[in-house]
Amino acid sequence: MTAEPATVKSHVSVAAPSPAAEEIRLRLADAWGEMGAAWGVAPAIARVHAYLMTRQAPLTEREVREALGLSHRAASLALADAEAWGLVERVAEPRRVGRRGPAGAAYQAIGDHWRWLGRVVAERKVREGDPIIDVLERTAKDVIAASVTSPEDRDLAALREWISTFLVFVRLFDRAVGLVPRLEPRELERALRLLGEVPDATVLRLVRLLDGxxxxxxxxxxxxxxxxxxxxxxxxxxxxxxxxxxxxx
Structure with missing residues (x-):
């Protein structure tokens, strides 16, 4: 996905990271990358995202590549994928001291955590949730068709009932997840912040009250x-x- 470079003031400069901060930053990026697979995000993308988040400044592909020890191809692909996921955005390269000529492209992490969270949820729904529902719907049709030709098959009947129940469950979960990216970042933040201020015991009592x-x-x-x-x-x-x-x- 290609985005128009956002505007960054040309006089902005990026300070060199301190060795102590960079060591911690890289350890976090590596850990973030290891957890990326569990979130459905490739490790390289997660590493790039974590590094850009903690640098809090626009960096070029070369700077990201050299910091994380990636090849040019790996860094370019990771940045492009991170942009497609909505984790980073392409901006004009800030001026460096002593450098002449037009500014190139740089990348920076989306600063609003609620904004990129919504984008990740939306992207995962498209990549994972929607395909799962498509597979289950096709499977349900196959089971129904097979049941018509074999009405006495108890195993088919049991499978049909299970598929039907499971599809309802997946659709409910998918709808709940799909509501997250439809909220404005501040709406989502406030809803979760208010929920965080309510004691767990109170939340559980409300759920049980609704159940009755x-x-x-x-x-x-x-x-x-x-x-x-x-x-x-x-x-x-x-x-x-x-x-x-x-x-x-």
Whole structure:
């Protein structure tokens, strides 16, 4: 994926890293690379991402290559893939002291962690979630077709039921994951920050409370609340809090 270089002021310069900081930075990049496979990201891409994040400055392909000990081809591919994943962006190369001529291309990590997280989730959904659903849907059709020709086959009947149940599970999970990149970074950050301020015991009580309510009641409440304006929602929240305290007391 090719992106138009973002604007970087030409007078910006990149300071040389200190040996102590660089040693720690490279260790983190190596560890990040090892974990990359578990996240569905190639180790080289994860290493490049971690290094650029911790450098917090635009770097050229050569600078990234030399820092991480990569070949020109490996560095170029890793940077291109990191850009495709939405982890880094291409920018104008900042001026270095003593260098003349036009600025070339450089790369910098997406500074907003919530922004690149949403992009990674969206990319993984396209690369992994959607293909899995396609495979399961084709398999479900195959099982249904086979069941028509062999209606007495109990093994086929059991397989059909399992595929149907598993497909529902995967679709629900895929939909939940798919909502993450549709949120604005600040919306996602606030939602998770607020959730982080709620004690685990409270979250578990709410989940168990929902489990005891009829589905229709929960869905009706969600539908009604979702249609409120921010002002009306604030009033409703205060009113609901008062009612709950009264009933609970």
């Amino acid at each position: 309510l009829p589905d229709d009641d929960v869905l009706d409440l969600v539908e009604v609340v979702s249609k409120l304006s921010p002002t009306a929602a604030r009033r409703a929240t205060k009113l609901m809090s008062g009612v709950v305290r009264t009933v609970g007391g």
